[in-house]
Amino acid sequence: MNGEPQGVTSAEPIATRSAAPMWIIVATLVLLFLGGYYFDRHSGWFDARVYAPYANAENLEAFQPKSGAAAALARGKNVYNGVCGICHGPDGLGKPGQAPALAGSELVNCKGISRLIHIPLAGLSGPITVAGKDWNLNMAAMGAALPDEDLAAVLTYIRSSWGNTASPVTGDDVKKTRGQIGANPQPMSGPQTMSQPE
Amino acid sequence: MKTGISVFVATLVALGASWCGFVLLPLLQFGGAKQTVVLQSTDTWPVQRTGAATLGLQAYRANGCVACHTEQVRQTGVACELTLTSLGVQKPADFKDFTRSLFVLPELAAYTNALTASLNGWNGGLPQTLLTSADKDLIAEMADRLKAVGVKSETRIVSTGADVARGWGPRQSVAVDYLYDQPVQLGSLRAGPDLANIGVRSPDANWQLQHLYAPKSVVANSTMPSFKFLFEVRKIVAAPSSDALNLPKEFAAADGFEVVPTPEAKQLVAYLLSLKANMPLYEAPFTPVTAAK
Numbered sequence: 109m110n111g112e113p114q115g116v117t118s119a120e121p122i123a124t125r126s127a128a129p130m131w132i133i134v135a136t137l138v139l140l141f142l143g144g145y146y147f148d149r150h151s152g153w154f155d156a157r158v159y160a161p162y163a164n165a166e167n168l169e170a171f172q173p174k175s176g177a178a179a180a181l182a183r184g185k186n187v188y189n190g191v192c193g194i195c196h197g198p199d200g201l202g203k204p205g206q207a208p209a210l211a212g213s214e215l216v217n218c219k220g221i222s223r224l225i226h227i228p229l230a231g232l233s234g235p236i237t238v239a240g241k242d243w244n245l246n247m248a249a250m251g252a253a254l255p256d257e258d259l260a261a262v263l264t265y266i267r268s269s270w271g272n273t274a275s276p277v278t279g280d281d282v283k284k285t286r287g288q289i290g291a292n293p294q295p296m297s298g299p300q301t302m303s304q305p306e
Numbered sequence: 307m308k309t310g311i312s313v314f315v316a317t318l319v320a321l322g323a324s325w326c327g328f329v330l331l332p333l334l335q336f337g338g339a340k341q342t343v344v345l346q347s348t349d350t351w352p353v354q355r356t357g358a359a360t361l362g363l364q365a366y367r368a369n370g371c372v373a374c375h376t377e378q379v380r381q382t383g384v385a386c387e388l389t390l391t392s393l394g395v396q397k398p399a400d401f402k403d404f405t406r407s408l409f410v411l412p413e414l415a416a417y418t419n420a421l422t423a424s425l426n427g428w429n430g431g432l433p434q435t436l437l438t439s440a441d442k443d444l445i446a447e448m449a450d451r452l453k454a455v456g457v458k459s460e461t462r463i464v465s466t467g468a469d470v471a472r473g474w475g476p477r478q479s480v481a482v483d484y485l486y487d488q489p490v491q492l493g494s495l496r497a498g499p500d501l502a503n504i505g506v507r508s509p510d511a512n513w514q515l516q517h518l519y520a521p522k523s524v525v526a527n528s529t530m531p532s533f534k535f536l537f538e539v540r541k542i543v544a545a546p547s548s549d550a551l552n553l554p555k556e557f558a559a560a561d562g563f564e565v566v567p568t569p570e571a572k573q574l575v576a577y578l579l580s581l582k583a584n585m586p587l588y589e590a591p592f593t594p595v596t597a598a599k
Contacts, residue, residue: 156335157589161383173463173593182346
């Protein structure tokens with residue numbers, strides 16, 4: 109007792125009203141704003157492309173048809189419009205002075221396929237007769253650079269569109285013909301084409 | 307009124323919140339919708355209507371068609387359909403035995419009845435639907451097993467639901483289908499059939515006109531009212547009009563008179579024929595039947 113100074117007591121700690129530090133308030137508001145912006149940005153994870161019965165985007169993606177005849181035809185149509193349709197026309201009716209029609213053509217609508225595969229792989233120049241009309245034009249080897257599957261798809265497309273009803277062509281058929289005619293084939297002449305077996 | 311300000315603010319907040327929920331948010335979510343691409347194709351969807359069909363939408367609206375017809379196909383599920391396309395070197399009988407040997411697989415337990423039914427009624431003709439299931443993985447596994455024994459198959463995505471079964475459309479309606487509808491005529495009551503695909507289901511304009519003039523002349527038990535006021539009954543002056551309806555006797559006009567559609571009737575039919583929602587889209591995928599041939 110003697111060691112302590114007389115008459116002086118340490119003050120009791122008391123709670124007073126004081127404002128919270130401003131930086132906490134500002135940081136909270138900023139975080140709330142960013143959170144709200146993020147939630148809104150993602151529409152609360154609502155996806156405008158997903159409808160019931162699909163649960164979410166992944167589920168919807170799993171049900172996208174990826175193969176089958178429809179896919180091959182669609183692929184063929186894409187290739188056709190990019191490569192062949194420029195001259196033969198998107199409707200397969202051909203263009204005067206540029207290319208004969210594919211719709212109803214006996215070179216397209218035939219039972220065998222090797223001659224038909226030969227034409228885009230090697231090209232064709234000289235007089236031919238298509239559906240009763242005479243043509244004397246040059247076609248480059250437009251299909252030589254296409255992958256087997258793409259060329260098969262485009263031939264399948266032209267053989268089953270615009271009223272044509274011939275059988276589909278497979279990638280193996282194209283591979284076989286490509287092997288037969290070699291790497292640097294000469295363009296077929298018109299009479300050679302017309303006399304070649306299907 | 308002491309609380310005037312509070313009432314005003316509370317009202318503003320309540321109305322503002324519902325406006326945000328019903329108008330602003332849907333606009334943010336769908337307002338930017340634009341033409342999309344048909345699945346596995348380069349065609350765009352939907353197709354802009356012709357002038358007559360655009361006017362026809364207003365005729366559809368003016369005549370209250372939306373009171374009894376909807377323009378929305380509903381879909382309750384999605385399924386994969388496994389179809390045999392080639393048996394390779396296998397005989398149908400061998401293939402049946404092979405499929406029955408798969409019945410021991412636990413994941414096939416729920417499908418043995420369906421598989422047995424589709425095999426029993428099968429005489430070896432192709433293509434033949436083998437199995438339909440919502441379980442995509444199971445179908446993929448089946449396709450792999452078939453491929454391993456040299457059997458070729460094709461997996462189709464099909465929509466299921468009552469509307470699809472009625473033939474009202476191959477898939478459900480989605481928001482982008484209504485891109486060019488102003489205003490959208492969704493409808494909520496089906497006193498008559500759904501019209502989302504009427505342009506595919508009844509593509510004959512003359513049939514549509516006759517159906518508008520005298521519904522019972524083409525659909526015997528139709529409850530649709532006759533829209534005779536969209537047609538003009540007039541005297542044949544020199545030669546009959548090429549537009550005149552070719553009606554059965556009991557519905558036809560008197561001798562020497564003919565029934566001719568007004569421009570409004572033609573526009574309405576042009577609009578009806580433009581109603582086609584049968585293209586597969588990313589948001590509503592399915593495998594079209596015609597292209598699969």
